[in-house]
Amino acid sequence: MKIIAIYHNKGGVGKTTTAVNLSYLAAKDGLKTLLCDLDPQSSSTFYFRIKPKFKSGVKGFIKGGKNLEKNIKGTDYPNLDLLPGDLTFRHFENRLAADNKPDRRLLKILHSLDTDYDIIFLDCPPNISLVAENVFVAADLILTPLIPTPLSTRSFEQINKLLKNRRKKLNKLVAFFSMAEQRKTLHRDTIKSFFRDNKQVLKSIIPYRSDVEKMGVHRAPLPVFAPRSSAAKAFESLWKEVKSKLFD
């Protein structure tokens, strides 16, 4: 079983849309897939039309085991299940701190699902916290969406540093460009220099498209309602790269 986290310490960069679309594509590919919504805002959950309720709340989530099983919901798509996010997840930090190995808790919890799923996607909350640390420990791959501006490439450096300080494996972290507008010179130049200076980046670039914003209206993954759009095709290409990184 592989665990992939979609992480960035800032909001609005395309984490949720990435988590939703990639998990959909993984399931379509035949992999038994679970999308785990760790964000108290529960956006992934909303996109799949599932109620943002986790029975027994963050307490139950941290206990793991049967509490997870009771909450898993089947999405409308074959092979794809979801663990809903919940407002009580805003207390993750406090609850986790009580543990004696606080950064390993998530790995332990997800381990019980080992035989049920081939891949688990983590949609992470936009912060630097114990939750993030747990994600860094648990994930086999950390995927970071970057909007192609100088500011975002700076935040990538920050995340890199975070991992380094915690002595985590650096090659776990991989970036990709999201919401890219090819017409803007700034975007094109940022992308060009980033590719030149960094190896930890995927080739697929997700364009800025209003289609993607409409996911909130359709409440479905992009490939379901706009399969031929350039954004959908870009996500397919992204999934191929991610799959190869995880399973080859």
Next chain:
Amino acid sequence: MIDKPVIFEISTQQNIDAFLHKLNKGYRFEFENHETDTCALFDTFDWRFFQTGYWVLVRRKTMELHRLADFSLVETVDFKKLPCFIWDIPESGFKARATSVLEMRALQKLLTIRSTAEKFIILNDDKKTVARFQIIAFDGDKTGSRMIRNIELMRVRGYEDDFRAIAKLLEQVGAERKSHSAFESVLVAAGLSPGGYTAKLNFQLTPEMPAGEAARIILRHLLNIMRLNVPGIKADIDTEYLHDFRVAIRRTRSALAQIKDVFPAEATREFRNKFAEIGRMTNQLRDLDVYLLDADACRALLPDALKPGIEPFFDYLLTERKKALAKIRRWLNSKKYQQVLSEWEAFLQTADAASMGSNEHLPVIDLANTRIYKKYRAVLKDGKKITPETVDDDLHALRIDCKKLRYLMEFFASLYPADDIGALIKQLKKLQDNLGRFNDYCVQAETLLHLIDRFHEEKTGTYQTIAALGGLVGAILMEKQFVRSEFQVTFSKFAGKQNKRHFLRLFNE
């Protein structure tokens, strides 16, 4: 993820509408698509696959083997031409499993089943799919068959409460939960009774029953078996229709002879002769069938040098078979044959007390015990006389005694504990097997020797054919000697103390 669906049987379209109406109150549902499927049910005339616990279905160019209990799929095999016999089935796991079941019988299409599935999704107020269902209508191709409707309800993980609520709605409109699909209901609605025909004597007698009544039950059962097999003989579907027909005749004659003093003597004699004649009319075809079924074994008995010469012999057999079959068809369609059967049927209905035999009112258990034990003693007596020097005819006589004993035991089996009588019949079968094979070899050798003369006179085939036939005779006579040498041991086992005790206990106490 996907679970196994829960199946409900729902009787009318009105009930389905009532369910949809109730469903509409708490949920929305949407039509997704519909699928039609056609498959055909196959089995032998005597339901061999059904008896072994399987359904054989054919869908397009694939034959499927399903377990009876839960419909699970065990094997499949793809074919170009629809298989009829075991040798038509392509090499596969399916063929391996089917070999001992099918043997030499033909697979026949019993029913075509069409099903139309309308697929729906059930949505909550977020328009999230919380469950799925299919309305499946089954239809068999026998005219007038009732349409069977199922609703298969499939849960979505995490929405168990909704699933339970919807299942309750179904129960409220009278739908019944079923453990398996509508398959068996479709068969019953089409008028098929799975396992309905068997050549076994599965009637029940009771010990106090008057012997006359018991005899009539037995004979009516045998007459029915004869009648049921005639269409299959005429249509030449497989060799076993004729075989079961002949066995029923043999048993009829044996019953008339062995169940003594139940019917008037004159009528008994008359019908025995009439059935003997019917039996004789079928001898030729049966002999040819047996030879042709054994063709591969015959070929294997010959040295390689003589093998090619035997083929004209088999061609000759096939030609003769065509003629014999035509003869039987004419006979079975004839007025004379029909007349014998209706006279016999009339005879079995009447119970004219005046002309009946002295045993007519005897409790059948007494008659059974007496006749069986007496015949058993006769078998022992005749068998003990046989030595390696005894002439072949004495072995044939013993074989006939054994047959009479076996038939008696089978007629009256329902009067005794199944395990006990089953075990004794099994012991008797072993002895009969040895005597039967010996007899087959004697007859075959004799027939082939006659054929050699005939082929020579009529100049059928070449000298190689005659040489091959000669080779076959030689091989058969060697097999005959071997079987003969096994007789002593086989008989002593049957005549042993243990069997004696069992026979005594069951029939003479």
